[in-house]
Amino acid sequence: MPSEVTLLESRTMRVEHLGRVEALDKVKALIMLPDGIHNTTDGVARYFEVSTGVIRQLTARHRAELSENGMQVLRGPDLREYQSDNMSLSSGSDGSYPQRRSGLTLYTRRAALNIAMLLRDSDIARRVRTYLLDAEEGWREGYASLDRRVTDVESCLGGVGVALQELGPVLNRMSYRLDSLDRRLDATNQVVGAISNRLCQMSEDINRVDARVDDVVHQLKDLRRGRKRR
DSSP: OOOHHHHHHOHHHHHHHTTOTHHHHHHSOOOOOTTSSOEEHHHHHHHHTSOHHHHHHHHHHTHHHHHHTTOEEEEHHHHHHHHHHHSOOSTTOOOSSOSSOSEEEEEOHHHHHHHHTTOOSOHHHHHHHHHHHHHHHHHHHHHHHHHHHHHHHHHHHHHHHHHHHHHHHHHHHHHHHHHHHHHHHHHHHHHHHHHHHHHHHHHHHHHHHHHHHHHHHHHHHHHHHHHHHO
16 A cells, blocks of 8 residues: 555656545535636635645645646636636625736646645645545455455356366267157157058048948848838
C-alpha cells in the first residue's frame, strides 16, 4: 500500500486517485458556487481550514498540475460573463467573491481533490488522503480475494478437463451402442410393420371366408325349403 508521503510527492500516484472526487464529501461537505461545478480560493481555503494565502502559494507552485485538473483563472469579459451568470450583483450576493476584481481563480472538485493530495498542513487534507489510501487498500484486498477465487476456479477447471478426457472414450462407446440400438429398433419397426400388413391381409381373407360361409348357409336353407314343398 502506498504511503501518504508517496501520495504527496508523486504526481503519478496523485493522477491514479483523481477520479475519486467523492472522497471530499466523505470527509467534509464541500460547498460549491451556485453553478455547482466551481469553487473559489476562499471556498477551498474554508474547506481545508487553512488561510487563502496557503492556497495561493500552493496554487502558484503547482499551477500546471492544477490547471490540468480544472483550475482556471477568469479575467476580463470571461470574468464579467461568469459573474453575471452565477452571482447576483445586488446587495443580496452571498459574498463568495467580490463583485469587482481583476481576476477570479476557480477550482473544480477534481482540482480541490488535487489540492488535498498536495496540501501538507491541513487536517482535512490528511483525512482525505487517508480515505483515498484506505479505499485503495480495500480495493486491493478485494482484487486479491477475486484473484484467489479465479485461481480456485481455474484449478477446478483443470480437474474437469482431465475428467472430460477420461469420459470421452466412455461417451464414444455409449454413442456406438445407442447407434446400434437405433438400428435394431428400425429393424424391429420394419418387422412390426410387415406383421401389421399381414394381419390386415388375413382380416380381409377371413371376411371373404365369412361371406362364403353365409352363402353356403343360405343355399342349404333354400334346399331344405324345396324338399319340404315336395
